[in-house]
Amino acid sequence: MGKTLELIKTRRSIREWEATTIDRAILESLVTAAMWAPSSCNRQSTKFFFVSDMKDKQLLEEVSTGGKGFAHLAPVIAILLSDLSIYNLPYERNLSYIDAALAAQNFMLQAADLGLGTCYLNWALPQPEDDIILYNHFNLPEHMVIVGLIPLGYPKKDKEVPVSERKPLEEFVLKW
Helix, strand or coil: CCHHHHHHHHCCECCCECCCCCCHHHHHHHHHHHHCCCCHHHCCCEEEEEECCHHHHHHHHHHCCCCCCCHHHCCEEEEEEEEHHHCCCHHHHHHHHHHHHHHHHHHHHHHHHCCCEECCEECCCCCHHHHHHHHHHHCCCCCEEEEEEEEEECECCCCCCCCCCCCCHHHHCCCC
16 A cells, blocks of 8 residues: 555544644654645745644634634644745635645644644634734734644544545546
8 A cells, every 4th residue: 555645544633632742853844744745836835833822822723713622732733824925926826725735734644654643724714803813913924824723742642533434436536
């Protein structure tokens, strides 16, 4: 099957973590994996903002549409951002989300390979003013767009995470 496919198939969305802190060297490894993801015209627009302070994590969870009741318990939450100033034409803006998603996948696979657990949380805010709260609180540049959140840490020991069911392979292919 190959090591990569095995890693992909065994990675789980983790929602309970040990209280262990995450070393900067490990975070650097995750970002290094992310920076090697493909991106549109090699723009490399994805950025990460790491949050470990409990009040800041609670604010993120309060404003976010996902992760309610568990995200703040992760030792670290990575805010996944994309630099919109790199995309010159209005119709290119959607590329920033695609590029960030590819980087997030590399980030989460590297985390899994290192024994860390992650859970991707989308960023679909019903109230634009919630974005403003975070941009002001974290002093984020206006040309950055928040794409998602990735809480991460070492999974709780003895906590079984079930395998999510997948549709049959044939449902993913329109034509061979």
